[in-house]
Amino acid sequence: MRLVDLDARFVVWRDGGFGHVDSAADAQGIVLEVCPGCGDHGLLVWFRDRGVPEAALPRPRWQASGTSCADLTLSPSINLVDDEGKTVACGWHGFIENGGVRDA
Numbered sequence: 001m002r003l004v005d006l007d008a009r010f011v012v013w014r015d016g017g018f019g020h021v022d023s024a025a026d027a028q029g030i031v032l033e034v035c036p037g038c039g040d041h042g043l044l045v046w047f048r049d050r051g052v053p054e055a056a057l058p059r060p061r062w063q064a065s066g067t068s069c070a071d072l073t074l075s076p077s078i079n080l081v082d083d084e085g086k087t088v089a090c091g092w093h094g095f096i097e098n099g100g101v102r103d104a
Contacts, residue, residue: 041089
């Protein structure tokens with residue numbers, strides 16, 4: 001599966017929420033409108049070292065590389081658990097590498 005199949009959009013932090021931007025270079029994160037695990041919810045991932053306030057949820061932050069959804073790679077894996085290790089939403093755990101999405 002590819003990020004484009006999950007209606008992925010780049011975002012920036014805005015007044016306690018997020019707003020959409022067109023380029024990966026301007027982005028502080030990415031929203032997947034469709035969860036790769038269950039398809040029933042979306043998910044938001046903030047990028048590391050892009051100026052997102054520490055208080056912004058969710059955490060942690062992911063290292064992002066790439067120029068678009070076609071080649072985006074995030075590190076480490078995404079694991080839908082909270083700070084206490086409790087499952088969030090469907091509990092999907094997987095990787096985004098070179099624009100592809102796969103289960104862990």
